[in-house]
Amino acid sequence: MKITFLGTSAGLPTKERNTQTTVLDLNPVYNEYWLIDVGEAAQHRILNTNIKLGKLTTILITHLHGDHIFGLPGLLTSRSFQGGEGKPLQVIGPKGIKQYIETTLAVSASHLNYPLDIIELEGDENQLLIHDITVSVRLLEHGIPSYGYRLQFPDKEGSLKQQSLQEAGIEPGPIYKAFKTQDVVDYNGVIYTTAHFKEPAERGKVITFFGDTMPAASEAQLADQADVIVHECTYLEGDHELSHKYYHSHIADVMQLAVSSSVKMTLLNHVSNRYTKEDIEVLMRRLQDEHPEFTFRIAEDYMCYEL
Numbered sequence: 001m002k003i004t005f006l007g008t009s010a011g012l013p014t015k016e017r018n019t020q021t022t023v024l025d026l027n028p029v030y031n032e033y034w035l036i037d038v039g040e041a042a043q044h045r046i047l048n049t050n051i052k053l054g055k056l057t058t059i060l061i062t063h064l065h066g067d068h069i070f071g072l073p074g075l076l077t078s079r080s081f082q083g084g085e086g087k088p089l090q091v092i093g094p095k096g097i098k099q100y101i102e103t104t105l106a107v108s109a110s111h112l113n114y115p116l117d118i119i120e121l122e123g124d125e126n127q128l129l130i131h132d133i134t135v136s137v138r139l140l141e142h143g144i145p146s147y148g149y150r151l152q153f154p155d156k157e158g159s160l161k162q163q164s165l166q167e168a169g170i171e172p173g174p175i176y177k178a179f180k181t182q183d184v185v186d187y188n189g190v191i192y193t194t195a196h197f198k199e200p201a202e203r204g205k206v207i208t209f210f211g212d213t214m215p216a217a218s219e220a221q222l223a224d225q226a227d228v229i230v231h232e233c234t235y236l237e238g239d240h241e242l243s244h245k246y247y248h249s250h251i252a253d254v255m256q257l258a259v260s261s262s263v264k265m266t267l268l269n270h271v272s273n274r275y276t277k278e279d280i281e282v283l284m285r286r287l288q289d290e291h292p293e294f295t296f297r298i299a300e301d302y303m304c305y306e307l
Contacts, residue, residue, distance in 0.1 A: 001024065001025060001026055001027070001029060001205070001207075001306070001307045002024075002025040002027075002304055002305065002306045002307070003022065003023070003024055003025075003207070003228065003230065003267065003304065003305045003306075003307070004022070004023040004025065004049065004051070004302070004303070004304045005021075005022055005023075005267075005269060005299040005300070005301060005302065005303045005304075006018060006021040006022065006023060006039075006042060006045035006046065006049070006301060006302070007019045007020045007021040007022075007037075007039040007041075007042065007045065007301060008020075008269040008270065008271060008299045008300055008301055008303075009067075009270070009271065009272075009273050010067070010232070010234045010248075010270045010271060010272045010273060011067050011272075011273060012067070012273045013039075013040065013041070013273070014273045016276075016277055016300070016301065017271070017273070017300065017301050018039060018040070018041055018042075018045055018301055019039030019040050019041075019067040019068070019070070019071075020037040020039040020067055020068045020269070020270060021035065021036075021037055021038055021039045021042040021045060021071065022035070022036040022037065022209065022230060022269070023035055023036075023046075023049075023051060024036065024151075024207070025051075029153065030131060031055065032055050032056070032057040032058075033051055033052075033055050033056045033057070034056075034057065034058040034059070034060065035056060035058070035059045035060070035075075036059075036060045036062065036149070036209045036230070037060075037061060037062055037068040037069070037211075038059060038061070038068070038069060038070075038071040038072040038075055039067055039068060039069075039070060039071050040066075040067070040070040040071045041071055042071035042072075042074075042075055043071065043074055043075045043078050045301070045302075046075075048302070049302070052082070052083055053075070053078065053079040053082040053083055053084055054079070054082060054083025054084050054087060055083070056079065056084070056089060057087075057088070057089060057090070058089075058090050058091075058092070058130060059072070059089070059090070059091045059092070059093075060092050060093070060135075060149050060209065061091065061092065061093030061094065061097055062093075062146055062147050062148070062149070062209070062210070062211025062212065063093075063094055063142060063144055063145060063146035063147065063211045063212060064093070064094055064096050064097065064100065064144065064145075065144070065212065068211075068212075069093075069097075069100065072091075072100075072101065073101065073104040073105065073108070073110070076089075076101065076105070076110075076112060076116070077105070077108075077110045077112065079112075079114070080111075080112055080113045080114065084113070084114050085113045085114055086113065086114055087114050088114060088115040088116075088117065089114060089115070089116055089117070090116075090117040090118070090119060091116065091117070091118045091119070092118075092119045092121065092128070092135075093118075093119075093120065093121065093147075094120065094121055094144075094145040094146075094147060095120045095121065095122055095145070096120075097118060097120060098118045098120055101116075101118060121137055121145075121147060123139070124138065124139040124218070125137065125138055125139070126147075132153075132154045133151055133152065133153055133154075134151075134152040135149055135150070135151055135152075136149075136150040136152065136221075136222070137149055137150075138150070138218035138219075138221055138222050139216075139218060140210065140211055140212070140213035140216050140218060140219065141213050141214050141215070141216035141247060142211065142212045142213050142214070142247045142248075143247045146211035146212050146213055147211050148208060148209065148210040148211055148213070148218065148219065148222040149208065149209045149222075150206065150207075150208045150221075150222045150223075150226070151205075151206065151207045151208070151209075152204060152206050153204035153205045153206070153207075154204045155201045155202060155203055155204045156201060156202040156204065157180070157198070157201055157202075158198040158199035158200050158201050158202065159198070159199050160176060160179060160180055160197055160198060160199075161197050161198065161199060162176075164196070164197050165179065165197050168192070168197075170187055170192075175187060178194075179192070179194045179197055179198075180194075180198075182194055183195070205227050205228075205307055206225065206226040206227050206228075207226065207227060207228045207229075207230075207307070208222045208223055208226045208228070208229045208230070209229075209230045210222065210229065210230065210231045210232060211232070212232050212234075212247065212248060212249075212270065213232065213247065213248075213249060214243065214244045214247045214248060214249060214253070215244075215249065215253045215256075215257070219257055220257070220260070220261055223257055223258065223261035223263055224261050224262070225261065225262045225263070226261065226263050226264070227263075227264050227265065227307060228263075228264065228265045228266075228267060228305070228307060229257075229258065229263050229265075229266050229267070230267045230269060230299075231249065231254050231257070231258075231266060231267070231268060231269075232248065232249055232268075232269060232270035233249055233250075233251055233254050233268040233269070233270065233271060233298070234246075234248035234249060234250075234270055234271065234272050235248060235249070235250040235251065235272065236251050236268075236271060236272070236275060236279075236280070236283045236298070237251065237283060238250075240252060240253075251268075251287065254266060254268065254296075255291060255294045255296075258294060258295075258296070259293055259294060263295075264295065265295055265296070265297075265305070266294070266295065266296040266297075267296070267297055267299050267305055268296060268297070268298045268299060269298075269299040271298065271299075277300070280298050280300075283298075284297075284298050
């Protein structure tokens with residue numbers, strides 16, 4: 001799987017960074033893409049990648065501020081002409097996303113040639129199942145409803161201990177399939193508990209995408225032992241309290257969350273447009289030197305991270 005950032009700026013675009021759009025490539029688990037937020041000009045960014053809109057199946061909208069949704073109507077209509085015909089697409093987001101989509105399509109006389117399913121979230125907690133991926137959704141703290149999405153992939157079954165099987169006199173053959181798929185196997189009149197012949201299951205990956213937020217109690221649930229979190233970091237330094245005044249996160253907030261939640265990798269985006277590329281490089285080196293316990297990267301447009 002791979003995460004690609006198509007927009008990493010907060011609020012306004014810059015010459016180097018677009019507004020919020022993140023792509024989750026599910027290959028090889030599934031041959032499809034998910035989008036997290038769709039900032040202005042998202043479809044232009046996609047044209048510079050190998051991403052195919054016909055393979056886009058799910059869009060997760062964190063909240064309804066413009067820098068996270070202004071690219072959505074254009075992308076939906078373009079999908080009709082870029083391999084999406086007849087292929088269902090679901091959009092999940094806060095209450096109001098349905099009205100926004102239907103109104104913009106109606107007033108622009110736009111028509112989609114594929115089924116569009118719009119799911120609106122309400123309340124503090126929601127849970128969805130997409131394929132076999134459990135999507136836990138929690139309300140954050142941002143002034144308007146803003147959500148975080150925790151994607152829990154299923155555990156991977158442990159491989160067979162072939163040496164142990166052979167030592168027990170069980171030679172390779174179709175019987176191995178039974179040992180892999182059943183709890184108990186009868187082989188030559190002997191009952192075997194198959195768990196003794198399997199490696200421990202491998203925990204499924206956990207990826208969490210946060211919408212804009214100041215520190216909130218729900219963040220710990222979303223981040224707990226995640227393999228990767230993608231978190232806004234509007235303020236990379238400076239006044240801590242100022243960030244909270246505007247319902248955003250300071251780098252100190254994100255570090256505390258990641259370390260206390262045992263997150264393996266933190267990818268920072270939604271960086272204020274006041275920071276230049278050179279500013280970010282200096283701050284990143286400083287953070288790495290001063291906080292070696294914090295494993296992170298500051299995302300830039302077109303950056304990819306493979307899991």
